[in-house]
Amino acid sequence: MDSIGKKSTGFLVVGLILVAALAVFPWLGPPVYFISLLFTVFLYVVLASSWNLIGGFAGYLSFGHVAFFGIGAYATGMMMKGLGLSPFWTILSSVPAGIIAALVAVIIGYPCLRLRGPYFAVITFCFAFVVDLGVKNLDILGGPEGLWLKSMDLPIHMIRSIMFEVMLVIMILTILLGVWISKSRFGAGLMAIKEDEEVAQTMAINAPKLKIQAFALSAFFPGMAGGIYAYYLTYIHPDIVFDVMISILIVLMALFGGGGTWLGPIIGAVVLTLVNEGLSTFVKAELARIIYGGLFIGVIIFMPNGIMEFFKRGHREETG
Amino acid sequence: MNTVLVIQSLISGIMMGSVYALLGVGFSLTWGVMKVIHISHAAFGLLGAFLAYTLLKAWGLDPILSLGVSVPLLFILACVIYRFLIAPITKAKEVIVASMIVTFGIAIILENVMLLIWSPDPRLLTTSYTSKVLILGPLYFQYPRLAGFLMSAVGVLVIHLFLKKTYTGKAVRAAWQQREAAQLYGVNLKRISMITFGLAVASAGAGGVGMAFLYSFEPHAHNIWLIYLFLVVIVGGVGNVIGAALAGLIIGVITGLSLAFLPYQWVNLLTFGLLMVILVIRPQGLFKGEV
Numbered sequence: 001m002d003s004i005g006k007k008s009t010g011f012l013v014v015g016l017i018l019v020a021a022l023a024v025f026p027w028l029g030p031p032v033y034f035i036s037l038l039f040t041v042f043l044y045v046v047l048a049s050s051w052n053l054i055g056g057f058a059g060y061l062s063f064g065h066v067a068f069f070g071i072g073a074y075a076t077g078m079m080m081k082g083l084g085l086s087p088f089w090t091i092l093s094s095v096p097a098g099i100i101a102a103l104v105a106v107i108i109g110y111p112c113l114r115l116r117g118p119y120f121a122v123i124t125f126c127f128a129f130v131v132d133l134g135v136k137n138l139d140i141l142g143g144p145e146g147l148w149l150k151s152m153d154l155p156i157h158m159i160r161s162i163m164f165e166v167m168l169v170i171m172i173l174t175i176l177l178g179v180w181i182s183k184s185r186f187g188a189g190l191m192a193i194k195e196d197e198e199v200a201q202t203m204a205i206n207a208p209k210l211k212i213q214a215f216a217l218s219a220f221f222p223g224m225a226g227g228i229y230a231y232y233l234t235y236i237h238p239d240i241v242f243d244v245m246i247s248i249l250i251v252l253m254a255l256f257g258g259g260g261t262w263l264g265p266i267i268g269a270v271v272l273t274l275v276n277e278g279l280s281t282f283v284k285a286e287l288a289r290i291i292y293g294g295l296f297i298g299v300i301i302f303m304p305n306g307i308m309e310f311f312k313r314g315h316r317e318e319t320g
Numbered sequence: 321m322n323t324v325l326v327i328q329s330l331i332s333g334i335m336m337g338s339v340y341a342l343l344g345v346g347f348s349l350t351w352g353v354m355k356v357i358h359i360s361h362a363a364f365g366l367l368g369a370f371l372a373y374t375l376l377k378a379w380g381l382d383p384i385l386s387l388g389v390s391v392p393l394l395f396i397l398a399c400v401i402y403r404f405l406i407a408p409i410t411k412a413k414e415v416i417v418a419s420m421i422v423t424f425g426i427a428i429i430l431e432n433v434m435l436l437i438w439s440p441d442p443r444l445l446t447t448s449y450t451s452k453v454l455i456l457g458p459l460y461f462q463y464p465r466l467a468g469f470l471m472s473a474v475g476v477l478v479i480h481l482f483l484k485k486t487y488t489g490k491a492v493r494a495a496w497q498q499r500e501a502a503q504l505y506g507v508n509l510k511r512i513s514m515i516t517f518g519l520a521v522a523s524a525g526a527g528g529v530g531m532a533f534l535y536s537f538e539p540h541a542h543n544i545w546l547i548y549l550f551l552v553v554i555v556g557g558v559g560n561v562i563g564a565a566l567a568g569l570i571i572g573v574i575t576g577l578s579l580a581f582l583p584y585q586w587v588n589l590l591t592f593g594l595l596m597v598i599l600v601i602r603p604q605g606l607f608k609g610e611v
Contacts, residue, residue, distance in 0.1 A: 111600040118416040286432040296425030304412040
């Protein structure tokens, strides 16, 4: 008991120092590139950690999570355009954007979460396509031309720094939720569903309700992040915010780090985002994607249970 | 409503549907027999289309004759990929997820290799009979679509007969229905899986040529094709060849009819919406049956 207490205090201290260091980072005058890079890392931590709530804990593998990200982006974009929001309110509008994404998750989750295994993966995969096509066909959403948003009247360094802090906050909230769920009754219920849904039902776990709640939560933060991302880019296009690649990337990040723990998706998101950014900086776009595709394959073949498990196993083999 | 227009749309729907069927049969088989959801199936189809395009440009080889080159090539490529990339994951705890991610990786690689070789420009298979039309009374049949239809019908029939009549085909079906029992009777699962995967990818190449007869194509086109694959499998039932064929025709007819009455961009949306509805109501497919 004592050692567990010590361990979590240690985690808390390290976490607080890390957060403080990250929070002051953009104000120390680093090149804009590094602020943007970290922003992207935060974004993917949010996406992978949120996905983990339904995919990692409950074992319902959503292959269309980009839909919620894109819905959030468009919700914020439309609110800003339609209501003529000021920068401050635009950033706050990512909260209702997240709520809209969560509502959509409840609506589609109600029928879809009855499907299991590959069928859930397939229907969410297709759902993202349907939303993408729908948005492209709706002229009020800018259609295939996309949507331009007015940026803040501030120097680029300042704008990026503000966005950085906002995304940092969203990331911390997502992580805290993940930690809380992994230790809560709610999380235990989700893991029981992953283990065996029938048995979970007989143990008085209301599986349909838990699944919907987890799905809605796992859509809320990507929706918020999408809203912030839209304002960050100042331009949204279905091909960017509904890119299938993002859906798959999220799954891979969570699995790479090891789904079912709160720390896994964070590790996966940090490592894979840095690799991706590194590749696209130094290599030609097509070649970068080819290498990235190879990485997808390599990760699954060589560490099917995630990198944490991979190192644990390696360690065990060494000692045993 | 114009009767001729309806009949005409029905016919073109059946022609399109047969191509969807050929493209989808292999996808259904890999899913059913190997429990592998092969995301790059459509990308291999697209590769078949590009190979046909190049052979046509370089040597003037007819797209259907060029299958004689591309089908064996794709078969061998698929066997190599099976051996090194697919076989290792079939033992994983979560085969379905693992297979989706690994084959998504393959799809990204293929897409970008095609981008490097063929550029992102949209292509058309322009043959000597591209603009020729067969007119029967008030109805007309475009030759490329007829060619695609005949090729697809033959393709699906060959796969069906292979599974029903040959020893290897029967082993494939046995492996799908009774994995353990099949092994007891001396069916080499690894070999059977490799052949299934090779055949599926090779048939995708032919299906891709069929698609190229219908639509223009570019290296990203496989994403939309993939949704059609899911439609064929979900409507037809996983691993069900006859079901896939029927599903292809149904989807083709729906597409054909809606193309006549709806703006083009809404057609895909309608079809994919339909997919989601069917998935929710009857995930096991509309038809009962076996391989």
